Amino acid sequence: MTKLIVILGITGTQGASVADVFLQEPGWKLRGVTRDASRASTTYWKQKGVEIVEADLDKQESLEAAFEGANAIFGNIDSIGPMYDPYNYGKLRPGQTINEFCYELEVKRGKNMANAAATVDTLERFVFSGLPSIKLVTNGKYPHAYHFEAKAAIMAHIKSLPSLAAKTSEVQLGEFATNWKSWRSRRPVKQEDGSYAFLVPGDRDVPMPITVQRKDTGYFVRALVLMPPGKVLLGYGSFLSHADFNRVWTRILGVPDGGVKHITVEEFINFEGPPLGIELAEAVAGLMQFDMDTPGFLHPHEVPEEIGCPTTSIEEYLKSEDFSSMMEVL
Template identity: 40%
Template sequence: MTKLLVILGITGNQGGSVATFFLQKPEWKVRGIARNEKSEACLTWAKKGVEIAQADFNDPATLKDVFAGATAIFVNTNFWDPFYNPAIQSLLAPGQTINDYCFQKEVQQMKNIADVAAKVDGLERLIVSGLCDASKWSNGKYKWVYHFDSKANGIDYLKETYPGLSKKMSVIHMGPYMSNWKGNLRLRKAEDGSIRLVIIKGTQNSLRPQIDINRDTGSLVHAALEAEPGKNIVGTAANLTWPDQFKTWCDMMGLPYGGLDEMSLEEYSKLVPVPGLGREIGEMWLFMDEFGYTGGEENVVLPEDLGVPCLLTSWEDYIRLEDWTDVLAKLK
């Protein structure tokens, strides 16, 4: 009997990876949800065999029909979507930051999704791409990791409001993306020709989970569905310190490793031109260093602990598989 997987956010990195993986599974049919079913990306997925449906996470009425018949649902809400939209600035309340706006938006989206998913007849599993509550687990020390807290608050609402749905759920705490090394990190060429990397002071020795989000999300979701529900799965193929990861990259690129430029949170925040982003990312690194990636979450497991196959991409393989031309050109 064919099973139906509904993917929220088919055009994103995570949703696309899940669709690619499950299209290879004849026992599964894939339905992808997007805001614009006529977009070029959606039309491309339709040609590959994905059933495309249109819905708006901000409008729960649009979710009822697209969830109908689902055996499993994969949920990934997008905190960052409004963050880089200049038009959103006019919607902020007096004194409200864009970070808080994105937080409120994502929490409400998760509530809308939970409200509808709880009423889907025949739904067997729910896999949520989530993160831990950094403010909670740090006892309020780190209050600016909004993109963690928003996902955690939405999941808490689901657990408290729909215990039956919660029993069908597993959460994948997606690690930092390996793809960040292709543009979102600050690399520079020093005067002596060596390559250096900017990090937040005091975080160089902490182990950080890393995942190839485009290649491996599908494998993680499949493993989560094959395993028993109720898990907090760390989406990681490698746990690496900054120096170890950076040295490996430099060695494989044939570049001289120059070390790390450590900055305070305040210095880093000023360095990042996007308002609110520097502090958001800086506090995330500090939280990870002090409290771990999942804070005090219960039932935390690694992919290899699930007892089912879950093939993931190592950091070394990721480096080999990617084209680094643009990154290297900026370091000349």
């Protein structure tokens, strides 16, 4: 019998990756959920045979309709996009930051998503794209990584819904390999001596997961759909310290390797700037305190061989990029 997977945000990088993989998976049909089914970005998926439906994350009933008949659902809520929507700045309460507003918005939307998924009688697997709480990891030292906190709050809500929790697994993606395109603090910075160094807030530099999200998210989600529920998969293709990450960058770009430059969290915030500087600074500093080998995490290489979970290394990704465009922003 053919099964149905419903993909939230099919026009985004994560959702598109899930669609790519499940289009190749025998026995599955796909339904993509988007805010506007008439957008040009949905045409590609319609031509591939994907059913495209509209739903509003602010309206639970529209999500219930979009999820109807699903055997599997991939749930992902955009953290960053609303920060750059000028319309949202007019909604701020007195004294409220855009980061705080976006946290509340994401949690509200995530709860709507979870509540809607919990009504689906046919559902066998719900896979949520989540993140750990940096505030919890650091015992309250770094409370402002709101895009992490929102994901953790949504996962807590999912766990409070017994029928949904029993069908749920979570994928926690590593740092996106493409983050360098959006934020200058997430790429090597040219130093006075002409070398290039990664800026790291704090005094630690431990290995961290890095994922080529557009290519690999689908394989992570597929593994979780095919495996029993209750898993937390750490999704990555490379596991590198900033020093090793920088070594790969500079070798491929053909520029001098300046290693790592440790700076304070405040210096990192000022370097990146608003609105995301404080969140990136505290997230990176917090993850430097996080033990990725914590029991309970499933790593890609631990996925059963008969299911498989191929990944893409950061080196493979960087080699596929246009070097000239990289150098323009470095």
